[in-house]
Amino acid sequence: MAVSKGILSLTRTHFSYEKTINWFPGHMAKGIKQMQDQLRAVDLVVETRDARIPLSSINPQFERIIGGKSRLVVYNKADLAPAEIQSVVRQEMAKRNQKVIFTDTFSSSSVKQLLNHAVDIAKGDLVRYPQFSVMIVGMPNVGKSSLINALRRIGIGRGKAASTGAKPGVTRAMSSKIKVLESPPVYLLDTPGVMMPFIPDPVTAIKVALTGGIKDNIADEAILADYLLFRLNRCAHIDYKEVLKIEEPTDDINCLVSQLSKKIGALRQGGEIDVDKTLQFFLRTYRNGAFGKLCLDDLDQAAVERFFCASIQEPPLSKNQDKKAKRAAQRQRSLEKAKAKNLV
Template sequence: MASRFIPRSSFPYDRVINWFPGHMAKGLRMISEKLNSVDLIVEVRDARIPLSSVNPNFEKVVGRKPRLIVYNKHDLAHPDTKDIITKAFARNAPHTPVIFTSCLKDMNIRAILNQAALLADPIPQVTLMIVGMPNVGKSSLINSLRRVGVGKGKAAQTGAQPGVTRTLVGTVKVLEDPTVYLIDTPGVMVPHIADPVRSLKVALTGGIRDHLSDEQIMADYLLYRLNEKEAHGYSTWFRLPDEQPTNSVDVLLESVAKRIGAVVKGGEYEHTMAAKFFLKHYRTGKLGQFTLDDISPEGLETFFERVKMYGSEGKTADDGVSRRQEKKMAKLAARKEAQRIFKLEGGSRRNPDSFA
């Protein structure tokens, strides 16, 4: 009788992975400079790491600007994540709308456009800004918004590795009526992630370049998490010995290498290539749907208490207006009043809009 598999109880890891190229620092400055021309911030996060994909720097920059939180890649996260996170926001940040999306399926993309349209009642034109950490799917979201909103093709370049978008692009129309434009921004990483395991989770979900994180270490951490969740399908996928789970990353990678033919000169198995393939399987959902962050009630309470991001009752898309919106409304009201006076006086050659 085979002995019962016992997974590792911990994953010792103390290396901090930092990745903050120059274009990210520049991108953060440009985001700040563009804020006055933006009506709504759409902050995109990764549903697989709903807490680890939060960049506190956006809080400093965005301030009380109306904001919508979009948890993308929901189809790759555990199915319970949406309900748990939504309820947590309802308790801790009731004025911050939250939407879960999957850009591969255009899931809930219309809901984002509807949220933006709420701002268009007093304002004839709305501008969104898309922000988020690298590889959370901002460019894919923009393409989905454009496809669903105006029926047009790609407006932003996408890629499997982070850092594809390096500069702010021009405004892109994503809705005709009401008129909604958006601005894409580069993914901006936290300059220093103090928690080594958090940096590893960000790397595992594609937020940090793989070679900076060491693919084999990421594969080992992924193996640890899969075993922790009793997700042993990999043992069948990659034909491990007796198709049994393992705690050894070397056993795993050798089996993966055999399966994909990753053999180097001399007949040795190429573990790095095997690790890349294993990671790709996870990132495309072939190993299952998993949320890597602790989203237990205690974990979420600790998160909201520690970060204190949402302590203020800031204005949102449905309960207030920004300074730019106020100016637009004032200008629109002045124009309407000028037109009313123009009609009352029977019309003249003077342009009624000149009163605005």
């Protein structure tokens, strides 16, 4: 298949990877417990996701945690995703009775929609809501704390109240109430980002890691970079050759590393390529948005249906639960075989 204006003639159409990445440190389990303890005192839960991975940033665990509590889904980092995905995602979520909004914490107007949503509910019943409490949940690094700071800036003109950072796992415990509006009084609770204990699909895990949801030292940077290259080659509108100032587009990560290392001077003594430094540069370039707006999830009808069938209806099993289920299935098969033999 020809992409990149016909320069590249051989491009992978499929990316396969078997090994999944799991990251579920203790503060996440503790965070879930704190969320569950606070839920009764909360009027609205804002489930924050990443607009670059509208499906892969859904953590099915939140279905269990949030239960029947009133929920708004916010797709943050909308500045890094193509605008045309918004209508598709809205439609798909509407089919599942879920209202969604898209935000970018650097754009006040987009964040204001979130504040307006809370204010509308609060004003609708001031007796029931003498103060309106919102809990912000989501996977790590989707921008929960940044959203709170933006809401506070817009609502009461005050500075940063929650710590933020370009790596996942910055918020490690639930915050106390943060005031973001005087009238009606609206308070927010920041929470630690929560990952699935076990991500069944390895490519979903790669996408989450690539967008910064999993620590880089836990994921394999070479695999993340290879997947990124695969996606870039499938996006004819993105000219990564121009952005990276390399000679030739390629579908081979080793070839890309070899070209890029020379361009950025990532060479060790003796001229040997500094692979790690080059891979990190490539990943950073993507995460900074320099390649332009890119959605890593396929959003055609079939892909969306497949995703919801696989991961939403059946909450993923933990690694241990998965092992136990496989052992039980094996025992069952052996039992059936033994029975069949006896019958014969």
